[in-house]
Amino acid sequence: MIQLDNLSITKNGADILRDVSLKFGQGGITALIGPNGAGKSTLLNAIAGLITPSQGSVTVEGCDMIRARPPERASHVALLAQNEQVTARLTVRDLVSFGRWTHHKGRPKDEDHRKIEESIEAFDLVTLADRRLDELSGGQRQRAFVAMAWAQETPWLLLDEPLSALDPRHVRDIMDRLHALTRPGENQRSVVIVLHDLSVTARYADRIVALKNGQLVTTGPRVLAMTGPMLSDLFGTGLAIERFGGRDVVVPC
């Protein structure tokens, strides 16, 4: 379970998050939505324990993420931050293998190699595995970062706009993969993802957390909480949810 109690974050004197309280259990995809500057990335980084709040608490599976040491935090969450960059001349396989570091601490075992190859395959990177990251397209590089986070095998995967550079096929592949991963089962995991594409949110999110101006606007099951009027108010422009081909899509109105 992720629990935030009265979380407030101030940066350089500005209130970035104000009094956010939230609680959601394991499993499923939770989408963080809201306009630019709403505080979504800040919230995700706070859940990962990377930001010290001015007030309040963050726990993941009972672990106090603000006080926990990095290895303990990394056993609960894998964070893929927005616009991750690498400067070193790494290959895709090198990057994905970083995801296993907390498991092998520098001495990879067969299990680690297996997970690395599994992640490479899961994100359609087999033909790119030995290519350097600085020689890939933005979307290919983004898939490599998601594969690294996946390889970490944490109960919670925190992803900040992982779809922004992806073509429709890879958006679908990644979201289908995340959907499958978060269904009930032996190895069920949980995903918290910042999404700007509201039709992708409508199709895949189980829950939403909507933020605006650093405050929680609404949270709950996507089918109940995400409505046309709520979205219109959140984004300050007319939006409606229509059924098309048996699915919900979000359209301007």
Ligand SMILES: Nc1ncnc2c1ncn2[C@@H]1O[C@H](COP(=O)(O)OP(=O)(O)OP(=O)(O)O)[C@@H](O)[C@H]1O
């Ligand atoms: N270091 C900082 N100092 C002051 N303000 C900051 C700092 N970092 C971020 N902010 C401000 O905090 C607010 C929230 O930023 P955040 O990146 O969390 O928003 P977001 O919802 O993820 O936005 P986007 O959709 O544009 O990625 C913004 O108004 C931003 O300008």
